[in-house]
Amino acid sequence: MKAKLPLIVIAFLANSAFAQVKHTLTKSTVTFKIKNMGIGTGGSIGGIQANINFSKDKPELSTIEATAETNTLNTENDGRDEHIKSADFFDVAKYPKITIKSNSIKHKSGNNYTGNFNVTIKDKTKAIDIPFTYVVNGNLATFKGGFKMLRTDFGIGENGLILANDLTVDIDIETTQ
Numbered sequence: 001m002k003a004k005l006p007l008i009v010i011a012f013l014a015n016s017a018f019a020q021v022k023h024t025l026t027k028s029t030v031t032f033k034i035k036n037m038g039i040g041t042g043g044s045i046g047g048i049q050a051n052i053n054f055s056k057d058k059p060e061l062s063t064i065e066a067t068a069e070t071n072t073l074n075t076e077n078d079g080r081d082e083h084i085k086s087a088d089f090f091d092v093a094k095y096p097k098i099t100i101k102s103n104s105i106k107h108k109s110g111n112n113y114t115g116n117f118n119v120t121i122k123d124k125t126k127a128i129d130i131p132f133t134y135v136v137n138g139n140l141a142t143f144k145g146g147f148k149m150l151r152t153d154f155g156i157g158e159n160g161l162i163l164a165n166d167l168t169v170d171i172d173i174e175t176t177q
Helices: 004-017 078-085
Strands: 021-036 039-054 063-074 097-109 112-121 124-137 140-150 166-176
Touching (some): 039 140
Antiparallel strands (some): 021 039, 021 166, 063 097, 112 124, 124 140, 140 166
């Protein structure tokens, strides 16, 4: 048993060196862009809460889960905001949250990573690849990424010529570690 003890201690220390770092959300900006009648428009969503356990050295062991509150959707146009919060689009009364949960995270190069995430809107889930950067500055870390999605995949509005189907989402998260 005494001969095995040093091996157990070494294995524990090796695993600890690659442990995930628990991040605490300090600031978040999530914006979206879409074309409406051929004109670019967009907005933001808030109420972000996140559970981030991330290791730059072992991203495959990392997990990221986050939610956004649909009633915070803001396009800086009260009439449009009321419409996109209605049952025609996000139905915020019935579906108060959008969720995102990592399936896998891989290191690409430098500060660049790609995560495969389950995105759930209106009880519809789709796996989406999201490239992002991870940068540490002192005790702060930033996660910045973006992706494209089809709104009709999630039952947001109907098919038509007025509102584009594809939209872009940009995410900028700051955390302490």
